[in-house]
Amino acid sequence: MKSPTKRPLTLRDVSEASGVSEMTVSRVLRNKGDVSEATRAKVQAAAKSLGYVPNKIAGALASQRVNLVAVIIPSLGNMVFPEVLAGISDVLEGTSLQPVVGSTDYLPEKEEKVLFEMLSWRPSGVIIAGLEHSDASRAMLAQAGCPVVEIMDVDGEPVDACVGISHRRAGRKMAEAILEAGYRKIGFMGTKMPLDHRARKRFEGFTRTLAKAGIEISDQEFYSGGSALAKGREMTEAMMTRTPDLDFLYYSNDMIGAGGLLYLLEAGVDIPGQIGLAGFNGVELLDGLPRRLATMDACRREIGQRAARIIAERQDAPESEDKEVVELSPTLDYGDTLRRS
Secondary structure, rough: OOOOOOOOOHHHHHHHOOOHHHHHHHHHHHOOOOHHHHHHHHHHHHHHHHOOOOOOOHHHHOOOOEEEEEEEEEEOOOOOOHHHHHHHHHHHHOOOOOEEEEEEOHHHHHHHHHHHHHHHOOOOOOOOOOOOOHHHHHHHHHOOOOOOEEEEEOOOOOOEEEEEHHHHHHHHHHHHHHHOOOOOOEEEEOOOOOHHHHHHHHHOOOOOOHOOOOOOEEEEEOOOOHHHHHHHHHHHHHHHHHHHOOOOEEEHHHHHHHHHHHHHHHHHOOOOOEEEEOOOEHHHHHHHOOOOOOEEEEOHHHHHHHHHHHHOOOOOOOOOOOEEEEEEOOOEOOOOOOOOO
């Protein structure tokens, strides 16, 4: 037998169940207006028992915006970004705004597609990784009609606001620490950089600082795809076979650095005496390694928090003509793999 078609629940249903007016129900469910805590609790309990979910599309027709924040990141597999998302959630969970995540795989054409779909829902804000976008993506961001915060990087010109670190400065600081510790034969390993702009900028800051000291990179290797830990082992073995007199290895991220560290420890290499190592990102997952890898914290959670705060604070504020740039300062951790000068 065919079950009867269920009628969509309305504000009136919640009003009747809670014993308050439809207007009060609307205020409670939209988290707007002055409503007593007792009345708010009564309405929320009635809505929950009925299984009532507000029609956001209907509300959006009036406001031209939905209470969603588009969060666009390069990868869901990269362990850097979950911490950024956690920071965004920290702030937005105290508001009516809800983050919705899209991933681009570092591909400009995919970023255009994800951004187009996200903006078609008229979100209340956009948080997007990086400052480098295609012309089409940049045009869409400029015409988004809502606050836009580009995150992770401040080395460039934001569309609206940006929160992050200077990756060129991070690369420079690491090079300075390596030089101060007395290392001179330096190898570099990292991801292929045309699409990873932040890794490219760190590499630029790193190599420029070495060049000022009259030092060139002695060997370098780049990879794409596959397990970063396994790649770190593989590239480190290949590089040390090619250039056995290296005294320092700088990795563009902690995961390949961890692979290199494990390979060298198994080979009985004295770290950091014979050779030093450093990565980037300050990944807590690697705290259980036999040696603590030198690294630099990228302020991931704080970046998410500060970006979400900008979005939340600008919901009722007039648009600003000034571009807001929030630069955070990463901390260098010497760990057990980088000698202190």
